[in-house]
Amino acid sequence: MPPSVNRMSGCNGGFVHFIVALPAEAKPLVSHYRLKRRPGDDAFAIFEKEGISLTVSGIGKAATANAIGYTQVLYGKRRNSVWLNIGVAGHHAAPLGSAWIGHKITDAETGRRWYPGICFRTHCPSAEIRTVAQPETEYALDCLYDMEASAFAESACRFSTGELVHCIKVISDNRESVIWDIDPSRVSAYVEGAIGIILHTKQALRHLAAELTPLPEVDTAPWTARWHFTAQQRLQLEKLLRRWRVSSGDRVLPDPPNLERSRQVLAWLDGLIAALPVHLPPAP
Template sequence: MVNFVVALPCEARPLVAHYRLQAIRGAEPFMAYEGEGMALIVSGIGKVAAAAATAFLHAITGKGGDRGWINAGLAGHASHPAGYGVLAHKITDHSTGESWYPQRRLDLPCDTGEVLTVGRPEKDFQGSWVYEMEASGFYATACRFSTSELVHCYKVISDNPDVPAAQLTPSGVEKLMQEHLGVLDALVNGVASQVQELASREADPPEMERYLSRWRFTVTQCHQLRRLLRRWRTLSPGRPAWPDGLEKLTRARDVLACLKARIDSDSSAGRVPTEG
């Protein structure tokens, strides 16, 4: 699952069309969309709006496990030409001075750069900063929900000293975003495969359901069961995780004890190699 956070409807439209997303009903006060393994929210302008939208999207799309998060949108720069794409490797909040350092991805055909989140539109671009208004709010919030390797900001330069922001039109914005769908596809694919990897690592063992349907486990016991079944699967792959005599047990804690005893016995009896 990959979630997009964009500031403006005209930034969102090319993504909604490209990924064939459908509007989510009842997502007011935001406009939000979802599709196959993906969701998108239009935050509005500014870091507070971006933070709120990120949290809102997290809340309405489910809370389980790490998801990919991408903030995509337009930005200004002192020298980069319009249409130049940059993946953030550093995000600094201009008002607080705090910085974040998104992991650099080496699998993307684009440069990385330093993004400065400002509180109001900037015309006087300094140094090598990529100026925009959402990244710090987005990034700090998304990292509360997912591991930082899955959280990224991709900015397309729309204005510079030669092309002021006042000249931008909604259709011009859409065109700029459209031109970067290829890079965003690559970013989505890279992040999605990491999401998948983490999800498969955290998935319940296949036998879990059978246990849960037969005995009543407390929440703590469920954690214990999950761990024991994972250990069983790791130590004895291919052997059904259902020790002899289990059916006769009536209490969940006896089931756990039985499983643990069997794993301990196999471990110490030397039936379980560490290697291979």
């Protein structure tokens, strides 16, 4: 049997993490995706099923940042997962229940700004979100007001690329309907009303994230079991095995001949790759 090239990496590029502040915001998502509460003693209420997690962070920037860090570690420190912050926000005039995606996030306290890259066709309008420390009742600027988005953007962008980190906010209060009138059932109803938009966004982002799924790692174990490679040679071996996989279209390697030294093995692999015809396939 020739040594194999592939080994399952166990990495899934399309994992989706929802972060919400309130249980009432979580309820429609838990119900729609049929998520199950994680058993055990977690620092946050976390619901999950295969490929999706939902963390209820609590209100405010610190709670959000902590929830994201906790979730990232809990789910195996995956790179380039999708992170979605779903919640309610205020706006001076936008209709109650309307859903918006954030195209600019400003931390009102520090002035720091983030610009989430929107690389897909959205199903809702976009707006700036200003994250404030206290509930906003003046709505002085033409933007959405929330209490988590800036911390969400800052923290999630440590673990994923900005194009996969987005906030969807549903209007719960405006000048006609003040924030103090909100109750949990209305919050749930607002989020429920935006499920279609959330679903579309999640799918679009998952599709993008799949492009970043790394190729499975190459398996050097059968080679290192048979020959002794220095650390430098191991890197060369990995590189050659990756080149073979890409250049050959993932063909199975032929049996290595009887070679004594690792240097000869590397040269044999290099020669094998050099002998492959080079055809660049048309772009998809």
